[in-house]
Amino acid sequence: MVESVDSLLEKISLLEREKKSLLDKLAKVEEASKAMKDGNVDAYYVGENKTAKVFTTDSPDQTYRLFIEKMSEGAVTLNTEGLILYSNMRFSSMMKAPLEKIIGSDFDYYIPTKCMKKFGQLLKLSWEKDAKGEIFMSDSEKNLIPVELSLTRLQMQDSIALSIVITDLTKHREEEKELKMKNQLLKAANAELANFAYIASHDLQEPLRTIVNYVDLFQKKYSEKLDKKSDEYLRYISEATVRMRTLINDLLEYSRIGRLDSEIASIDCNKLLQTVLRDLSVAIKESNSKIKVEKLPVIIGYPTEMKSLFQNLISNAIKFRKPDKDTIVTVTAQAKDNDWLFAVKDNGIGMDKKYHNRIFTIFQRLHTQKEYPGTGIGLAQSKKIVELHKGKIWVESEPGQGSTFYFTIPKTPVK
Amino acid sequence: MKAKTDKEIYVLHLFIAGITPNATRAIVNIKTICSKYLAGRFELRVIDIYQQPKLLITEQITAVPTLIRKYPLPEKIMIGDLSNFGQVLKDLDLKEKVKIKELW
Numbered sequence: 001m002v003e004s005v006d007s008l009l010e011k012i013s014l015l016e017r018e019k020k021s022l023l024d025k026l027a028k029v030e031e032a033s034k035a036m037k038d039g040n041v042d043a044y045y046v047g048e049n050k051t052a053k054v055f056t057t058d059s060p061d062q063t064y065r066l067f068i069e070k071m072s073e074g075a076v077t078l079n080t081e082g083l084i085l086y087s088n089m090r091f092s093s094m095m096k097a098p099l100e101k102i103i104g105s106d107f108d109y110y111i112p113t114k115c116m117k118k119f120g121q122l123l124k125l126s127w128e129k130d131a132k133g134e135i136f137m138s139d140s141e142k143n144l145i146p147v148e149l150s151l152t153r154l155q156m157q158d159s160i161a162l163s164i165v166i167t168d169l170t171k172h173r174e175e176e177k178e179l180k181m182k183n184q185l186l187k188a189a190n191a192e193l194a195n196f197a198y199i200a201s202h203d204l205q206e207p208l209r210t211i212v213n214y215v216d217l218f219q220k221k222y223s224e225k226l227d228k229k230s231d232e233y234l235r236y237i238s239e240a241t242v243r244m245r246t247l248i249n250d251l252l253e254y255s256r257i258g259r260l261d262s263e264i265a266s267i268d269c270n271k272l273l274q275t276v277l278r279d280l281s282v283a284i285k286e287s288n289s290k291i292k293v294e295k296l297p298v299i300i301g302y303p304t305e306m307k308s309l310f311q312n313l314i315s316n317a318i319k320f321r322k323p324d325k326d327t328i329v330t331v332t333a334q335a336k337d338n339d340w341l342f343a344v345k346d347n348g349i350g351m352d353k354k355y356h357n358r359i360f361t362i363f364q365r366l367h368t369q370k371e372y373p374g375t376g377i378g379l380a381q382s383k384k385i386v387e388l389h390k391g392k393i394w395v396e397s398e399p400g401q402g403s404t405f406y407f408t409i410p411k412t413p414v415k
Numbered sequence: 416m417k418a419k420t421d422k423e424i425y426v427l428h429l430f431i432a433g434i435t436p437n438a439t440r441a442i443v444n445i446k447t448i449c450s451k452y453l454a455g456r457f458e459l460r461v462i463d464i465y466q467q468p469k470l471l472i473t474e475q476i477t478a479v480p481t482l483i484r485k486y487p488l489p490e491k492i493m494i495g496d497l498s499n500f501g502q503v504l505k506d507l508d509l510k511e512k513v514k515i516k517e518l519w
Contacts, residue, residue, distance in 0.1 A: 065433075065465055077434055079443065083442065083446065085442060086433070086434045089466065099462075099463070099467065100428075100462045101460060103431075103442070103461035104445075104460075156434070156436070156439075157435070159436065161439075
């Protein structure tokens, strides 16, 4: 009996200890629960069969979340069945549907029937590699929106998903359309202008010829009856008609560039330069100029036009030489990424920076006819030839320091 | 009571927190149940609480994913990824038409 009381007391004390330990545990759980409820913890973990999992309360990826929410593209995540698991707010506003209706719906729903096939192909491709494509989507009001979809496969914790970035191309398309329209207008205006220049210069020749003929006839028939003053006036008329004829011929030649259906061909610029130098041999000899030609490439272009281009640049270099110095002209070419860069460098009189653009305009001259003869068409013609080849031309020069004319010709012809 | 829920339109709100495995499973599970048992008579809204935390204030939610049956009344709350179809159907007052295995 005594023993049994003892054992009873022992049991009570054991139970007391157990109760105390349980109360302690409960207090700890309550404490933890309160802390969680009050938002005083950032994360907790659950140990589960040797694997510990971390659960966060205030998400540390808040920044990325905000970034995705606020970006100007739509972003969605799909499971393998095409179900939308996540959509950012932009996609919701693009589709004119509330977020909570979009998440959990099928992405297909926003693809119009006519684009289904293309979307299917994109989808199929995207499971293998990142895919991109332009299609139409239709919003909840059935408006078609041109978009670019960019699909990326995502390996998630325990499954595979697909993320799609949706770029609205509506504005882009409108701008493209406007640009295309303006371009067409510009082309038409340009063609009309070129045509006008051609016809005008062509038609101007005829009456001019008549003037020249009659002035000639007049001089022959009435020279005895004319006094000194009349002779002088007739000479002025005669000189002016000659100048006018040159101008008209130049204009006609200028407007012919790219008009005659000259054939595109492979041109060995080394050989071309030999011909050019032969044609200019008198001018070179008379001016005592030295023309150095480095190794030049074989290009694809219009042979006649390219010849005029080199001829223009080299004869300009000779024309605008320094009277007191030996003229040295160097012709070089460098290979760039997509173009050949040609340079024609001289040690002539050079020019001020303010003229660097003006010299390429038709009939623009920096000097008087007396100082340097010519109509001022050479460089305008050169510019037109380079542009015919879809290249660029420009000059680097300073007064007294010579000039270098640069131009580019694409390695492969641009249509 | 049962007869009523056979024709009733169901309004269900599912609260999730981002794309987690639990959230993904919850969405797929409730979609499967809706298309099998509530075809043409359900309105499902999935609310990502990160995106719309304000919607949480009016709800009695302590953990996500949580599915709330807003209608028919009374409101019912289910917590978890809704994988236990038998239990979910019971909570939604829906009769088990098909063997659960067939749903998978």
